[in-house]
Amino acid sequence: MVVFELTASPSSEELAAITDALSAFNKADVGPADRRPLAILVRDKDGKVTGGLSGFTAWGWLFTQMLFIPDTLRGTGTAGRILAQAEQEAKVRGCRGAWIDTFSPQALRAYRRQGYEVFGELEDFPEGRTRSFLRKAL
Numbered sequence: 001m002v003v004f005e006l007t008a009s010p011s012s013e014e015l016a017a018i019t020d021a022l023s024a025f026n027k028a029d030v031g032p033a034d035r036r037p038l039a040i041l042v043r044d045k046d047g048k049v050t051g052g053l054s055g056f057t058a059w060g061w062l063f064t065q066m067l068f069i070p071d072t073l074r075g076t077g078t079a080g081r082i083l084a085q086a087e088q089e090a091k092v093r094g095c096r097g098a099w100i101d102t103f104s105p106q107a108l109r110a111y112r113r114q115g116y117e118v119f120g121e122l123e124d125f126p127e128g129r130t131r132s133f134l135r136k137a138l
Contacts, residue, residue: 033058038089040082042070053082062090062098062138067107079110091138098136103129 007014026033035058042051051073055064064086069078087098100116102108103126108118116134125131 030059034093036093038062038086040085042073042078042082053086055086057090057093057095060094060096062086062095064098064100067100074106079107080114083111083114087136087138095138097138099134101131101133103131108132108134 023033035056037056038053039055040053041049044050050070051068053064054066055062057063064083067079067082069082090098098116100111102111111134112118114136116136118132119135120133122131122133
């Protein structure tokens with residue numbers, strides 16, 4: 001018998017069971033991911049992290065999960081420098097491409113300036129915005 005349980009508060013062990021099973025399936029299906037975290041931290045003069053990039057490399061791709069630029073650095077080219085640094089590390093790791101998504105019109109313009117191209121869109125995510133999915137050959 002199979003039981004389905006809906007929960008808004010799964011335990012870390014329960015989530016790990018799903019992640020571990022999917023990872024094992026994917027490894028058998030397409031080979032090892034060689035998933036490795038990648039972060040570029042922006043620190044203020046006191047050493048406090050105020051922004052940066054968080055993502056990972058896997059299956060020959062860089063995925064930027066989060067990129068946050070503090071207000072004081074917006075419009076200074078910081079996002080471009082951070083992305084370039086992440087892309088360079090991804091190349092060192094053997095990656096052939098990078099992808100990122102956003103629903104921010106400002107971020108979309110910044111990513112396009114860095115050479116990213118839109119390959120998909122999801123309208124009204126969130127409502128009134130379009131979530132854009134972008135990629136770049138490395």
